[in-house]
Every structure is written in structure tokens, then in C-alpha cells.
Amino acid sequence: MQTTILICDDDPIVHESLRLYLTKEGMRLRSAFNGEDGLNIVKKEKPDLVLADVMMPQMTGLELCREIRKFSQVPIMMLTARGEEIDRILGLELGADDYIVKPFSPRELIARIKAVLRRTENHNQTETDSDATDSKKNKLINIGSLHLDLDRYTADYAGTPIEFTKKELDLLSFLCLHPNETFTREKLLEKVWGYEFGGQTRTVDTHIKQIRRKLSEFKVLFNLMTVHGIGYRIDMDKELQQ
Structure with missing residues (x-):
């Protein structure tokens, strides 16, 4: 099945630039421009990974991460234009899997996304593999x-x-x-x-x-x-x- 990535960011330019790179990797993208819409998409469509900007209207990326972790372990990567340590700590403490500061290299972001998806797939396979007793x-x-x-x-x-x-x-x-x-x-x-x-x-x-x-x-x-x-x-x- 095609991998679905949800982008939660209030900047349309971010959506377009990420769409350009990620669709080349064969991924399907869903877009939300505020945290509340992003949360609804996670609940209804269950994407494979969420990219969430820290600063968004109606619900911040940190609040979105907190709400998602109440019902889902979908991988979450935080995006931000700020580099303060407090943002990193809060995001990771709330359950984010990774954190990347804008501007970022698309190649680096894609590598991280693929790694998180591989890790999730391997974890799920281990859980369902009856021979994984060791x-x-x-x-x-x-x-x-x-x-x-x-x-x-x-x-x-x-x-x-x-x-x-x-x-x-x-x-x-x-x-x-x-x-x-x-x-x-x-x-x-x-x-x-x-x-x-x-x-x-x-x-x-x-x-x-x-x-x-x-x-x-x-x-x-x-x-x-x-x-x-x-x-x-x-x-x-x-x-x-x-």
C-alpha cells in the first residue's frame, strides 16, 4: 500500500515543497493547515507518519502531539523555524519521534522519514512474527x-x-x-x-x-x-x- 504522510503546517510553501520531494518517493500526502484539522485527519485516515509544525493556529504542533499520543503511536516528526532547546525538549517529551529545524535539507528529511517508517514496519513485523521468541x-x-x-x-x-x-x-x-x-x-x-x-x-x-x-x-x-x-x-x- 502507498505510504501516507500528513503535513500539518500553516505555510502553503512548506506543503508545496514537501509535496514535490515526497511524491517523487512514491508517497501520498495529506495536508492540514492547523492542528485541529490535523488531529481529525489522524483519527479518520490513520496516516503512516505525521510532520507537524510547532507553531500553528488553533492548536500548536506540541498540543497536536499530546492529543495524538492519547490514542495513537503513529510516528511524529516536529518541524519548526525556531531552534530553542525548550521546543526540542517539549516535543520529544510529549512523544515526538524526531525534531528538525527549518530550513532543512529535503534529502535529510526524506532519509529520516524512511528510517522512521522502516523502524515502525520492523517493530510491527516482530510483534506478529510467531518465530520471534528470542x-x-x-x-x-x-x-x-x-x-x-x-x-x-x-x-x-x-x-x-x-x-x-x-x-x-x-x-x-x-x-x-x-x-x-x-x-x-x-x-x-x-x-x-x-x-x-x-x-x-x-x-x-x-x-x-x-x-x-x-x-x-x-x-x-x-x-x-x-x-x-x-x-x-x-x-x-x-x-x-x-
Whole structure:
């Protein structure tokens, strides 16, 4: 079936320029010029991916992301003309899968869209594959009182829920499953986000920052370390490794 991309942006030029590039990739586009219309299209038509501008009339992209996450895990990429860190943090914390600042390279955007779609397809295939018993072993991660459930995408510490976004939980679980191993930001983008990208890697830093903030009130039995000039790793005692 043809992939459907919903563009939510109040700028007609953005719609036309993206339509030019994305239709060449064989994708079907739907357009909304405000957040409310975008939300209605998501509910009725269930697109494969949503591109949402942060600043829109009637309902902002951040509000749209929050509303969509109440009923759907459709991949969401945030678009914005602003580069403030607060926008990135809010978008990612509300459940956006990625964040790109205007003006952006169409080639970079297409690469990200394809990677998100591949990751979603692979995840769905794994869930429906009856022979994927080995992967199911890593669906539950228990480290002391910290419990990560990748089947339900929930987390808790000794019964107290921790509200991670899907991508935060993906990143944390990946590092937990590879304890004491250092990963560059580029490698984490490839392994967790599903694409190779040699440009801006602040997305990884933003997610790490949010994970640390949410874990800070709990006595987790590992350290989420910054390896300066390289990337990140989780330091964990061998007896705690799953």
C-alpha cells in the first residue's frame, strides 16, 4: 500500500515543497493547515507518519502531539523555524519521534522519514512474527527495582510509574541491554532511531538529558555515563546484567 504522510503546517510553501520531494518517493500526502484539522485527519485516515509544525493556529504542533499520543503511536516528526532547546525538549517529551529545524535539507528529511517508517514496519513485523521468541526475551528488563516493559512501553521503579516517551524507553533499554559498552551518538542514531546521520546529533543528547532527569529521584543500580568526546554508556555490575 502507498505510504501516507500528513503535513500539518500553516505555510502553503512548506506543503508545496514537501509535496514535490515526497511524491517523487512514491508517497501520498495529506495536508492540514492547523492542528485541529490535523488531529481529525489522524483519527479518520490513520496516516503512516505525521510532520507537524510547532507553531500553528488553533492548536500548536506540541498540543497536536499530546492529543495524538492519547490514542495513537503513529510516528511524529516536529518541524519548526525556531531552534530553542525548550521546543526540542517539549516535543520529544510529549512523544515526538524526531525534531528538525527549518530550513532543512529535503534529502535529510526524506532519509529520516524512511528510517522512521522502516523502524515502525520492523517493530510491527516482530510483534506478529510467531518465530520471534528470542527477541521477546528482551521485552522485559529488570535491574533491581527498575522495570522496563517494551511490550507495553511502560516503566516503573518499585511500582512507581515513570513516564518515559517511546523513544526515551527505546534508548534506555538499548543501553541497558549493552551494559559497559560505549556508543557514539551516531551509532545510537543508527541503532535506536534507525538511520545513519552525519549531521546534528543533539537529538541523542536531549533524550539522555530527559532520561537522567526522570531517573534522578530513584536509586537505580547503574550509572548513565557521558564519555566525553565519544558518546554514552551504562556502567553496571556484572551480576545485574540481564
